[in-house]
Amino acid sequence: xxxxxxxxxxxxxxxxxxxxxxxxxxxxxxxxxxxxxxxxxxxxxxxxxxxxxxxxxxxxxxxxxxxxxxxxxxxxxxxxxxxxxxxxxxxxxxxxxxxxxxxxxxxxxxxxxxxxxxxxxxxxxxxxxxxxxxxxxxxxxxxxxxxxxxxxxxxxxxxxxxxxxxxxxxxxxxxxxxxxxxxxxxxxxxxxxxxxxxxxxxxxxxxxxxxxxxxxxxxxxxxxxxxxxxxxxxxxxxxxxxxxxxxxxxxxxxxxxxxxxxxxxxxxxxxxxxxxxxxxxxxxxxxxxxxxxxxxxxxxxxxxxxxxxxxxxxxxx
Numbered sequence: 318x319x320x321x322x323x324x325x326x327x328x329x330x331x332x333x334x335x336x337x338x339x340x341x342x343x344x345x346x347x348x349x350x351x352x353x354x355x356x357x358x359x360x361x362x363x364x365x366x367x368x369x370x371x372x373x374x375x376x377x378x379x380x381x382x383x384x385x386x387x388x389x390x391x392x393x394x395x396x397x398x399x400x401x402x403x404x405x406x407x408x409x410x411x412x413x414x415x416x417x418x419x420x421x422x423x424x425x426x427x428x429x430x431x432x433x434x435x436x437x438x439x440x441x442x443x444x445x446x447x448x449x450x451x452x453x454x455x456x457x458x459x460x461x462x463x464x465x466x467x468x469x470x471x472x473x474x475x476x477x478x479x480x481x482x483x484x485x486x487x488x489x490x491x492x493x494x495x496x497x498x499x500x501x502x503x504x505x506x507x508x509x510x511x512x513x514x515x516x517x518x519x520x521x522x523x524x525x526x527x528x529x530x531x532x533x534x535x536x537x538x539x540x541x542x543x544x545x546x547x548x549x550x551x552x553x554x555x556x557x558x559x560x561x562x563x564x565x566x567x568x569x570x571x572x573x574x575x576x577x578x579x580x581x582x583x584x585x586x587x588x589x590x591x592x593x594x595x596x597x598x599x600x601x602x603x604x605x606x607x608x609x610x611x612x613x614x615x616x617x618x619x620x621x622x623x624x625x626x627x628x629x630x631x632x633x634x
Contacts (some may be wrong), residue, residue: 344389352382383595402599404446408432408617418444420492435611439492442603449599450622451544456538456615457483459502463609478504484542488600496564497605498543498552502535509533511560515568515593517565522568525556530561546622566596
């Protein structure tokens with residue numbers, strides 16, 4: 318990431334960082350209070366012991382305050398993240414939209430109780446909880462096939478049948494960065510293809526897709542399970558294991574240069590293979606469906622597979 322990309326204020330939303338800002342303020346208050354006590358009890362009375370000469374006493378106190386502020390910010394932030402772990406979640410329509418962040422036309426349906434994921438290029442994420450090792454279980458039904466008109470080079474108008482697709486997002490930092498397992502129903506083969514993705518800072522790497530060796534009736538709801546443990550993701554459809562994915566540690570953004578806009582191509586003047594910072598971390602879980610695609614999700618359940626998460630769950634009881 319270059320400096321211009323890192324300072325792109327058009328992608329900064331203050332609301333996304335409100336919890337971090339509050340934690341920083343709280344850490345500053347505590348660090349000021351503790352450093353003042355430490356200064357009055359020790360440093361001011363024993364400056365030679367702390368290697369602070371008289372002229373540098375104020376500077377030393379400030380340095381301690383800053384270091385303490387940083388330390389407390391990290392501790393408080395991790396403390397909050399810890400208590401977001403260990404949640405066994407069952408979807409309720411009452412949670413929408415307050416417990417989710419999303420882009421597009423996602424919504425809910427009351428009969429049956431389900432989450433509607435549609436026209437959402439960046440996806441939707443359950444924001445209040447974090448998982449690392451987990452199992453997600455739900456039923457999915459694709460929306461009916463969509464036909465769009467397009468113009469050939471010779472001016473002839475033709476119809477095109479849009480493939481149906483739906484993605485499961487996990488270990489997400491935000492709507493810009495996550496892993497995704499896509500269930501892509503291709504009209505040409507009339508089969509589901511599994512297509513793994515990595516999204517980092519809004520840039521995609523699409524890995525090799527895999528055709529299922531069985532037919533799935535997509536006219537009705539079918540069951541999907543995704544189990545993620547450490548660096549491996551296992552996908553099951555209708556209780557049959559169909560795909561394993563070892564999560565990559567890096568993303569090759571250079572390979573996606575053809576998918577970027579002309580304004581972004583200057584960023585790829587050299588080959589870049591950045592690390593995936595959320596590779597082995599806790600993150601949010603959600604779904605995605607691109608334009609003219611989507612599905613209905615019902616009976617959604619997420620459960621943690623980490624023993625450490627059970628400690629956080631114990632303290633919540």
